[in-house]
Amino acid sequence: MKDADGAAITSETHVARLNPYRYRGYYYDEETGFYYCGSRYYDPIVCRWLNADGRVCFSLGITGANLFAYCLNNPISKSDYTGYKPGDLFDKEEDAAIDFAKEYNSVSISEDREYAANIYKVKTYEYFWTIRLQSIVFENANGDRRFVIKALPYLDRREVTKYSYGVAIKGKREHVDPSRFLKDDNNVAIAHTHGAYNESTECDILSFADTLFAKGKNKYKREIVIYLATPSGTLYRFNPFIPQSPESTITCDIPFDENDPYAPEH
Numbered sequence: 001m002k003d004a005d006g007a008a009i010t011s012e013t014h015v016a017r018l019n020p021y022r023y024r025g026y027y028y029d030e031e032t033g034f035y036y037c038g039s040r041y042y043d044p045i046v047c048r049w050l051n052a053d054g055r056v057c058f059s060l061g062i063t064g065a066n067l068f069a070y071c072l073n074n075p076i077s078k079s080d081y082t083g084y085k086p087g088d089l090f091d092k093e094e095d096a097a098i099d100f101a102k103e104y105n106s107v108s109i110s111e112d113r114e115y116a117a118n119i120y121k122v123k124t125y126e127y128f129w130t131i132r133l134q135s136i137v138f139e140n141a142n143g144d145r146r147f148v149i150k151a152l153p154y155l156d157r158r159e160v161t162k163y164s165y166g167v168a169i170k171g172k173r174e175h176v177d178p179s180r181f182l183k184d185d186n187n188v189a190i191a192h193t194h195g196a197y198n199e200s201t202e203c204d205i206l207s208f209a210d211t212l213f214a215k216g217k218n219k220y221k222r223e224i225v226i227y228l229a230t231p232s233g234t235l236y237r238f239n240p241f242i243p244q245s246p247e248s249t250i251t252c253d254i255p256f257d258e259n260d261p262y263a264p265e266h
């Protein structure tokens with residue numbers, strides 16, 4: 001440690017030693033030799049952060065500063081109704097659909113209005129710590145050489161595809177038009193709800209119009225996967241790219257209409 005004139009500071013009671021706020025105002029931990037910078041430690045010897053940044057998703061614009069992104073490897077708890085919202089990232093398309101259903105089926109039922117949202121894919125990076133080996137050669141005055149292999153922590157990354165969904169548009173009772181989502185190729189599916197239970201309608205199943213839309217009978221003549229959250233609490237998928245069996249149900253626990261006789265026992 002040097003003072004302003006470049007002279008070594010040896011006194012333990014010198015103010016420069018007592019004041020822990022040093023380089024750029026970061027807190028210097030005398031015992032470990034690391035700088036503490038908000039959420040991370042910086043090691044000035046190897047010039048590296050000790051911890052990964054909590055905010056690791058850089059490609060999403062304003063939603064990229066997403067603290068949950070760090071937890072992407074954690075499975076999404078099926079009983080968690082509140083932890084997620086549009087814009088969060090999921091490993092699978094259907095996980096985004098499940099979260100859409102958890103987020104919107106209650107309001108869809110209580111208002112008796114259909115909601116629809118785009119499910120889109122996102123290319124992003126996952127960061128992980130690994131070890132990089134470095135060989136160092138020491139040579140003394142006699143020309144004797146010694147090789148040392150040093151293991152340095154290294155923050156590496158890999159490209160991954162994640163899925164998310166947008167803020168839903170609100171339709172009418174028994175109708176919502178998601179055509180606007182077909183323009184963007186990043187939108188890989190459309191999720192929608194059917195409002196409240198109504199015994200005179202086909203609210204609890206994929207409608208004929210839903211399946212036609214999925215099969216390309218739409219404004220943009222584009223085939224697209226459709227998800228449907230019903231008032232009975234079932235999440236359907238209609239995948240036109242598997243023509244022999246396009247329809248399937250996704251096992252999950254989503255809000256349902258108490259008045260729906262096909263809703264689970266409660």
Ligand SMILES: [Zn+2]
Nearest residue numbers: 192207210228
């Ligand atoms: Zn529908």
